[in-house]
Amino acid sequence: xxxxxxxxxxxxxxxxxxxxxxxxxxxxxxxxxxxxxxxxxxxxxxxxxxxxxxxxxxxxxxxxxxxxxxxxxxxxxxxxxxxxxxxxxxxxxxxxxxxxxxxxxxxxxxxxxxxxxxxxxxxxxxxxxxxxxxxxxxxxxxxxxxxxxxxxxxxxxxxxxxxxxxxxxxxxxxxxxxxxxxxxxxxxxxxxxxxxxxxxxxxxxxxxxxxxxxxxxxxxxxxxxxxxxxxxxxxxxxxxxxxxxxxxxxxxxxxxxxxxxxxxxxxxxxxxxxxxxxxxxxxxxxxxxxxxxxxxxxxxxxxxxxxxxxxxxxxxxxxxxxxxxxxxxxxxxxxxxxxxxxxxxxxxxxxxxxxxxxxxxxxxxxxxxxxxxxxxxxxxxxxxxxxxxxxxxxxxxxxxxxxxxxxxxxxxxxxxxxxxxxxxxxxxxxxxxxxxxxxxxxxxxxxxxxxxxxxxxxxxxxxxxxxxxxxxxxxxxxxxxxxxxxxxxxxxxxxxxxxxxxxxxxxxxxxxxxxxxxxxxxxxxxxxxxxxxxxxxxxxxxxxxxxxxxxxxxxxxxxxxxxxxxxxxxxxxxxxxxxxxxxxxxxxxxxxxxxxxxxxxxxxxxxxxxxxxxxxxxxxxxxxxxxxxxxxxxxxxxxxxxxxxxxxxxxxxxxxxxxxxxxxxxxxxxxxxxxxxxxxxxxxxxxxxxxxxxxx
Numbered sequence: 001x002x003x004x005x006x007x008x009x010x011x012x013x014x015x016x017x018x019x020x021x022x023x024x025x026x027x028x029x030x031x032x033x034x035x036x037x038x039x040x041x042x043x044x045x046x047x048x049x050x051x052x053x054x055x056x057x058x059x060x061x062x063x064x065x066x067x068x069x070x071x072x073x074x075x076x077x078x079x080x081x082x083x084x085x086x087x088x089x090x091x092x093x094x095x096x097x098x099x100x101x102x103x104x105x106x107x108x109x110x111x112x113x114x115x116x117x118x119x120x121x122x123x124x125x126x127x128x129x130x131x132x133x134x135x136x137x138x139x140x141x142x143x144x145x146x147x148x149x150x151x152x153x154x155x156x157x158x159x160x161x162x163x164x165x166x167x168x169x170x171x172x173x174x175x176x177x178x179x180x181x182x183x184x185x186x187x188x189x190x191x192x193x194x195x196x197x198x199x200x201x202x203x204x205x206x207x208x209x210x211x212x213x214x215x216x217x218x219x220x221x222x223x224x225x226x227x228x229x230x231x232x233x234x235x236x237x238x239x240x241x242x243x244x245x246x247x248x249x250x251x252x253x254x255x256x257x258x259x260x261x262x263x264x265x266x267x268x269x270x271x272x273x274x275x276x277x278x279x280x281x282x283x284x285x286x287x288x289x290x291x292x293x294x295x296x297x298x299x300x301x302x303x304x305x306x307x308x309x310x311x312x313x314x315x316x317x318x319x320x321x322x323x324x325x326x327x328x329x330x331x332x333x334x335x336x337x338x339x340x341x342x343x344x345x346x347x348x349x350x351x352x353x354x355x356x357x358x359x360x361x362x363x364x365x366x367x368x369x370x371x372x373x374x375x376x377x378x379x380x381x382x383x384x385x386x387x388x389x390x391x392x393x394x395x396x397x398x399x400x401x402x403x404x405x406x407x408x409x410x411x412x413x414x415x416x417x418x419x420x421x422x423x424x425x426x427x428x429x430x431x432x433x434x435x436x437x438x439x440x441x442x443x444x445x446x447x448x449x450x451x452x453x454x455x456x457x458x459x460x461x462x463x464x465x466x467x468x469x470x471x472x473x474x475x476x477x478x479x480x481x482x483x484x485x486x487x488x489x490x491x492x493x494x495x496x497x498x499x500x501x502x503x504x505x506x507x508x509x510x511x512x513x514x515x516x517x518x519x520x521x522x523x524x525x526x527x528x529x530x531x532x533x534x535x536x537x538x539x540x541x542x543x544x545x546x547x548x549x550x551x552x553x554x555x556x557x558x559x560x561x562x563x564x565x566x567x568x569x570x571x572x573x574x575x576x577x578x579x580x581x582x583x584x585x586x587x588x589x590x591x592x593x594x595x596x597x598x599x600x601x602x603x604x605x606x607x608x609x610x611x612x613x614x615x616x617x618x619x620x621x622x623x624x625x626x627x628x629x630x631x632x633x634x635x636x637x638x639x640x641x642x643x644x645x646x647x648x649x650x651x652x653x654x655x656x657x658x659x660x661x662x663x664x665x666x667x668x669x670x671x672x673x674x675x676x677x678x679x680x681x682x683x684x685x686x687x688x689x690x691x692x693x694x695x696x
Contacts, residue, residue: 009036013059018042020066021049022425022477024460029409029505037474044465045474048399049426074100074127074135077429080485081118084144088116092137099130104139115139120489122432138432142485143492146518148546149449150373153191154629154636154692156184159211159554159650160195160224161263162666163640165676168226170252170268174359175226176676177376178366183680185370188689192448193367194377194637196554198224198360200306202388203318206266209662210651212381212453213419215318215388218439219306220360222352223268227275229362230355232282245275257673262663280351295354302438303350304339305330305393311345312338313389320387330393360446367448374497374635375448380439382454383420394435397427401466404457408471409505415462415470422461425478437486444494451548455500455519458483459510484517499548499635503527520634521547525624526562526591537598540630549633551624551642554650559621559642560669563592566647574658599623602630617669618645618684622691629695636695643685645669 010018010025018025023045026036043053051066052058074096081090093102093115104112107121115125123139163172163180177195184190199214200221201207214221227233236242248271255261284292296303308330315338316323326334339346360376367375383404384390391398398421406416428436443450452458459480464473491498499520502511511521521544528538543549551559557567568588572581579587599605605623621642628636641650646667652659665673679685 008039010039010042013056013063014039014042014053017051017053017059017063017066018046020063020070021046021051023049024475024477027407027462027475028507029407035407038472041465041468041472041474044468045399045402045463045476048402048463048465049424049476072133074129074133075125075137077137078432078479078482079125079137079139080481081115081139081141082144082485083120083141090115090139093125093127093139096127097129097131101128102126103128120492122437122486122489140482140485140489142489144488144517146488146491146498147495148518148520149191149497149634152634152636152695153373154638154695155190155192155194155372155374155377156180156188156640157194157550157553157637158640158666159662160198161211161265161662162650162664163676163679164253164257164665164673166253167228168253169249169271170256171223171263171265172676173226174224174356174363175229178359178363179676181363181367181372181376182370185367185372187680189693191372192374192377192635193372194449194451195379197379197381197453199381199384200389201265202385203269203313207269208385209263209265211379211662213383213385214381215309215385216306216390217381217384218302218390218435218442219353220356222276222356223265223272225272225276225352225356225359227272227279229359230276230279231288232279232284233275235282236278237282238278241278242275245271245278256665257675260671260673262660263665265663276352277348280348292351292354295357296350299350299353302393303353304346306353306389307346307349308335308339308342309389309392310349311342314345315342318387320392328392330395357446364446364448372448376446377449377451377497377499378443378447379451380443380453382457383418383422386419386421391421397423397431397435399424399463403464403466405462405464405470405473406504407462407473407475415464415473417464417470422463422476423478425476429479429482433482433486436483437490440487440490444490444496447494447496449497449499450491451499451501451522452487452519453501455502455514456506456510458487459507480513484513484519487519488517497635515544515546518546523547523549523631523633524553524556525549525551525595525628526556537595539598540602540627541632543631543633545632545634547633548635548637549628549631550637550639551621551628552639554639555653557649558639558646559624560617560645561647561649562588563617563620564647565589565592567649570649570652574652574655576652576654595624596620599627602627604630618687621645622688625688625691626694629692636692638688638692640679641666643688644674644679644682645684647671 015025023042025042026034028034046053051062079090079092102113103126104115105124107123118141120141125139126136128134160177161171163176165176168176181193184193197211198220200216200219202215256263312327320328326332364376402422403417404420404422405418408415460475460477462473463476464470500514502521529535530538561567565588568584571577577584604626648664651661667673
């Protein structure tokens with residue numbers, strides 16, 4: 001049954017035009033419901049794609065233009081050929097008119113007159129038909145399956161900023177990550193460590209602490225640097241200044257670990273920036289200088305743009321709408337002049353990117369040297385801040401006046417607006433997906449695996465027109481085959497695993513397509529029920545194998561909070577409940593009881609019936625992880641705070657300033673912060689690790 005949307009639905013001609021541009025005119029929040037998108041939303045989305053549909057006459061003209069373009073087009077902008085295909089020639093090339101001449105320029109610069117048996121890569125193909133028509137396409141030749149983990153392994157999941165050691169300066173850093181990986185691999189037998197996105201943040205007062213709304217996904221944030229690990233740090237001449245900085249670092253660390261203060265990213269960055277300015281005054285040795293020069297050459301225009309944005313943000317603030325008009329265009333003469341005037345600051349931010357890249361690489365090296373088959377699992381956010389470096393430098397690829405979100409569903413009747421500008425699928429395709437390819441290549445340089453947040457975005461994204469509610473959006477489709485082919489290509493070159501976050505509503509066929517190409521899914525215990533049957537908890541043999549299985553995530557209650565019902569009380573205190581507190585308590589208790597009953601029937605839970613002691617809670621958490629080991633999942637993820645009984649979620653969706661999202665250190669059951677050193681010595685964590693060693 002099709003239901004009307006929030007306003008007038010599309011007529012036949014507008015629907016046809018939308019379909020030709022990959023814009024949906026309806027969506028299905030559940031298998032038995034279809035909701036029509038409003039004509040105004042579809043018209044706004046088409047306008048963001050450069051298509052005028054403002055009047056019936058404009059729709060007809062745009063329809064004629066698009067129909068003619070497609071009929072006269074010799075080649076689509078991108079063609080995919082999987083290496084496991086039955087034929088050597090992609091179907092799109094095989095279907096060209098007889099007598100068409102091809103000119104193939106391979107990724108390595110070789111020239112051929114045939115597209116048969118090309119090596120993996122992204123190649124240019126030009127075609128000239130007998131009737132004189134010409135066309136050009138990017139031919140992506142990719143392995144049909146991504147690398148998969150060698151055997152089963154378990155790993156630790158942690159938000160890096162929350163993992164403080166006695167050596168970090170007020171928040172977890174890349175030195176802590178390397179230490180955690182070395183310990184987890186050598187002592188705990190873990191196969192990987194998964195962290196939050198480490199993308200560069202938008203500076204501000206205060207900075208947005210969410211790692212999922214970054215300034216740039218292309219470059220990491222230097223706030224994660226461990227300053228004392230930079231080789232030139234030891235040669236800073238002003239030792240008195242160094243002593244003062246170290247005292248400030250100790251106070252920041254003590255405020256969080258001993259006094260219960262929240263992690264203050266801005267204070268940490270202010271301290272590190274001062275220290276880094278001192279370190280930069282130390283000349284690089286010849287070898288280090290050569291390595292830096294190689295980095296600059298490798299990163300090229302992307303790095304120059306990113307560093308220029310950072311320098312301009314220092315000079316004019318991070319809100320580019322307040323910049324002088326000429327600086328809003330990265331290719332303007334004004335920007336070129338400003339870059340020259342600020343060259344010292346541009347070089348400073350380029351140098352920071354180099355240092356951060358080196359420490360990220362060192363963390364992955366430490367993980368692999370510790371015996372981890374995967375190593376560090378990095379996280380790719382679904383988008384970027386509309387005012388950040390990527391949105392400025394790559395603005396031709398972003399849709400003006402649009403934001404990514406989610407449509408209304410059973411969990412959120414108002415839908416969601418994430419405040420992230422979407423990439424334009426047409427511009428991506430025309431460029432051969434150049435910014436996407438460069439992004440993947442950069443991340444895979446130091447990742448043993450990559451988690452892709454909202455992996456469904458490779459197929460389609462919900463676009464919300466500016467100043468409209470999320471209910472007045474619609475889906476825009478991307479070339480998923482091209483996106484997946486490039487993902488497979490870059491992951492295979494790096495020998496890296498890919499994990500897709502596919503929680504929530506997923507359109508039919510997406511999970512199957514991802515699985516066919518070797519992208520692992522994400523399965524969270526509390527959501528794994530027999531939804532097509534009796535709704536009861538799904539037994540372990542019913543779980544999929546091609547996934548990362550976990551008990552919780554950064555956006556969900558910790559396992560201790562779930563078992564005790566603390567998560568309900570927290571939401572009640574913040575006014576987030578949609579039902580009376582008593583009903584929520586009963587519902588949550590019933591949900592937990594059903595899972596505990598299954599754990600008991602399977603012999604995983606012993607001697608805790610009716611026991612509310614902390615020992616019983618610890619035993620229940622161990623039982624939950626024994627259950628995960630019973631599933632066929634290739635990767636088992638353990639939320640590191642679960643190892644010490646932490647009650648607090650790192651992020652509570654639906655809150656902004658009511659809850660300290662992204663600012664909490666890992667803590668024990670009493671809320672006392674726990675350092676990395678204390679985690680490594682924790683009897684409770686070691687008892688859980690002993691359970692996980694049973695993985696086979």
